Amino acid sequence: MTSRLRKFKEAAFGYGFLLPSLAGFSVFLFYPFLKSFYLSLHSMNPRGQIVEFVGFDNFIDILTSDHFYQSLKTxxxxxxxxxxxxxxxxxxxxxxxxxxxxxxLIFQLIFASTIAVPIGNASVIWKLLFHPTAGMFNYFLSLFGISPVGWLTNPAYALLSVSMMTVWISIGFTYLLLLSGIKGIPEDLYESAKIDGAGSFSIVRRITLPLLSPVLFFISVISVISALQSFSQINILTEGGPVNSTNVVVYDLYQEAFVNYRFGTGSAQAIILFLIILLFTIIQFRLSERKVHYS
Structure with a gap:
């Protein structure tokens, strides 16, 4: 009895430490998810009031819509x-x-500095750089006699331009993780490889990258999740245009729910996006984790 009581106290003590996190997850994650699923099964008016239960009709409308698949492709x-x-x-x-x-040390500070820039501020800065007449990019092109490019107004360049800005803002965090991973590799391995006559490229390919695989695996998982949830830069730079060339799923979801006031359809689209992200995460764990070297 004493042993059981002691185990119960230890478990209660452990759950006590987890309680604040569980409360936060419940309020900001679990409840919104369950609420979104509940709303996805209903039709709602523009004031957000439930009109009727429609079951999976909202999901069927989305999955049979060419517009949704176009946004998914984008x-x-x-x-x-x-x-x-x-x-x-x-x-x-x-x-x-x-x-x-x-x-x-100076270069490390420069390369990691983007992690301190909010994505909203970065988007505004890059929008000025992309400006068709006053932007720096077109100014540099003019120095070489190249005509101005409609970075955010031409459907052929809009998604590429947003991607350039996203790569820039994401490099800081990714760089810090990789830098920490490389610094954690024992120097003895490099010295032994050099004594054996290995070149720089061979050392990177056979030592550095395999030992970085846990970090690369983590980065790939969170990068996929982040890319599929991108919204802020799309909203500020292009608003899904031009001609829906940058209309990603999350922005389309936002338009559906908060511009067209179709909250039921927007909630259903959010659930579908969650399932897509979950599927990609599972696939990454199944295919990539076997190639990860943890020691």
Missing amino acids: TFFFALLTIPACIFIAVCLALLTYKKNKIN
Whole structure:
């Protein structure tokens, strides 16, 4: 009896530490999710009042809509433009600046500085850079005799332009994670490889990247989730345009719920997006985790 009582007290003590986090998750995560699922099963008026129960009709309307699949295609293309580029650039920068010296410390500060810039502020700055007449990008193009580009007004360039800004704002966090991972690799491994005659490229390919695989795996998972949930930069830079060329799923969801006041359909779209992200996360764990070296 005494042993059971002691185990109960230890469990209660542990759950006591978890209680604040569980309360936060319940208020800001679990309840909104359950509420969204409840609203997705109903038709609502513009004032947000439930009109009638419609079951899965909202889901059927979305899954049979060409507009939804177009926004989904745009979202996936946006993820392909941003995630590989961000990881590749961050890996290169981390490999070039991981050694301890004064010059590298300055570069580390510069490369990691984007983590301190709010995405809203960054979007406003880049919107000025993309300006068709007063923007710096078109000014530099004019120096080489190249005609101005409609970075945010031309459907051929809009998504690429938003992706450039997203890569820039994401590099700081990705760079810091990779830099920490590289610094955690024992120097003895590098010294042994050099004694055996291994070159720089061979060391990176056979030692650095395999030992960085846990960090790369973590970055890939959170990057996919972040890319599929991108909204702020789309809203500020293009508002889903031009001609829906940057209308990703989250922005389309926002338009559906808070502009068209179709809260039931918007909630159903949010649930579908959650399931898509969950599916991609599971696939990443199944396919990539086996290639991760934890020691």
